[in-house]
Amino acid sequence: MSAATRRLTTAQALVRFLAAQYTERDGARRRLIAGTWGIFGHGNVAGLGQALVEYADVMPYHQGRNEQAMVHAAVGHARQLNRLSAQAVTTSIGPGATNLVTGAALATINRLPVLLLPGDYFASHAADPLLQQLEHPVEADVSVNDTLRPVSRYFDRITRPEALIPSALQAMRVLADPAETGAVTLALPQDVQAEAYDWPEEFFAERVWYVRRPAPDPVELDAAVAAVRSARRPLIIAGGGVHHSEAEGALRALADATGIPVASTQAGKGSLRHDHPADLGGIGHTGTAVSDDLARTADLVIGVGTRYTDFTTASGTLFQHPDVRFLNLNITGFDAHKLAARTLVCDARTGLEQLTEALAGHRVDAAYEAEYRAGKERRERVVEDAYRADDEHAVPTQTQVLGVLDAIVGDEDVVINAAGSLPGDLHKLWRARGPRQYHLEYGYSCMGYEIPAAIGVQQAAPGTPVWALVGDGTYLMMPTEIVTAVQERLPVKMVLIQNHGYASIGGLSESVGGERFGTAYRHRAADGTFTGAPLPVDLAANAASLGMDVLRAKTVRELRHALAEARTADRPTCVYVETDPAGTAPPAEAWWDVPVAEVASRASAVTARERYEAQVAGRRRHLSS
8 A cells, every 4th residue: 555645845845844843952942943034036935935825823923124135034033942942044046045144153053943945947957047057167066055055053955755755854863852952954946846755645744842951971970070079269251052052041040059159251141040058150251350360260161052152261361270171061062072171061050960960068168258259349330330320311321221121121022232342341241130131142242133132032932022232333234124023012122322333343453553444434535535525325224225214312211211111112222322431341351362474664563473472382282181
């Protein structure tokens, strides 16, 4: 007796298949592919476009304005839901497909799932060359979609309908596996999308992908316990893996039981509430003084769910104890083995729970606790100084904007940022009051991320106030998804800060001898440099033209009223504020290795090189476990 089949196009079969995929962890089930973003062209309109119309009842469709932005929205959705749910993104061939590359890199670097479905040339070569087809003189099977290979965790080109079956299953496996996840690409030739095939019915059966919580190996656990018990100055670095595993409670229990202090990466901030006695705030170049001071003298650094990017590790110069060792708890062996560490390759929550149990009765020395708690108190005074606005009628500084926002948001609000000078100020100063409140994309630090990510987060958390903090440089990169927020009636809140240029890179440029070249948004002066008057660009009017309600704030007092009004708004709302450029943020507490010109004629670069050589002399490689 032959198995039952269903005759569908490849695109229709893919949509039906995706609609039947689920994840399950700790007994909670979610749609694995919760919806599909799409911009249509000749490479996908007759295939996936038609399929999404055909099956609109089982696969929600979201209309985007920019392909990169659609990936950012999908990433925001996945991060808000702890990687247990993802979204798909479909594009045409050509520029639509290559616009996916930046978003795919961001997703993979941050270990966040997104399914990419770009159109491709005719598999049959019936139309050759096709409109927008890349013609390679010696590799006829190469298309622009091959640019997605290095930024995808899984890639396949579906050149026959039946090839979709094993590839789709592999794609779901990767998306649902916390140790493998990232961008997944299924390139879909447009003739294959529209081709019919008799699909086995079991391909469309509901399928559950269980998200495992692997426990640590007993031998590794014993070694980890011995390392912690022998350490006099241990320090935990909490990374994004704490959030993805929903391990915040387990981390708090370990800190409560042992007194080990906790510093956090950009992705890990909020792993402990800011008012927990062991929470020291951010670490690294944008970290707090207390975190970085302890890092310099720590004899055991315990990384939990972190990738140890150079901003976090200060390029091998921050951890200066002569006998410092590393213990890394991570779901992936690749990340766990960094810095020649002892490893606990396991789920963050499971590993922390077992580590806490095995360390019963162990606690750091009381003098060490007193030391870091005193540092935490000093940090709180630094935050208050940076936030304080003595004159309610003055133009606010950027840190005062954050202080006013800090007073307005609730514990459940989500604050999103990615690039510019804001990430540094936020990492040093923001007092996270909930595990989802602090949403910084700093794995790729991608300008333009904030607005579309806010849309994805709002989709994942309806009813939650979601804030996109955006500088003028980032805003000009990608404001287009404002239209999507308006269309979908998503009440995202945007705080648009105007400071007339790239403030963060301007400061970095100055420090490395680049003299802030090319970082200001100003007219050319008589000497040809961009040092004239600020450009007469009205970004608030632009946001309003795209459909947002706009509240302009010129003073601290007006800002407070505008933010309060925006928080209760039921449609997309922008708070626009021009800031006083006076710096009120605390200085960097750790060195970031950015190479400086070895030879130069300009004094600024020569001086910067001298400073660089003095700092780089302290660089070290960690090779002992």
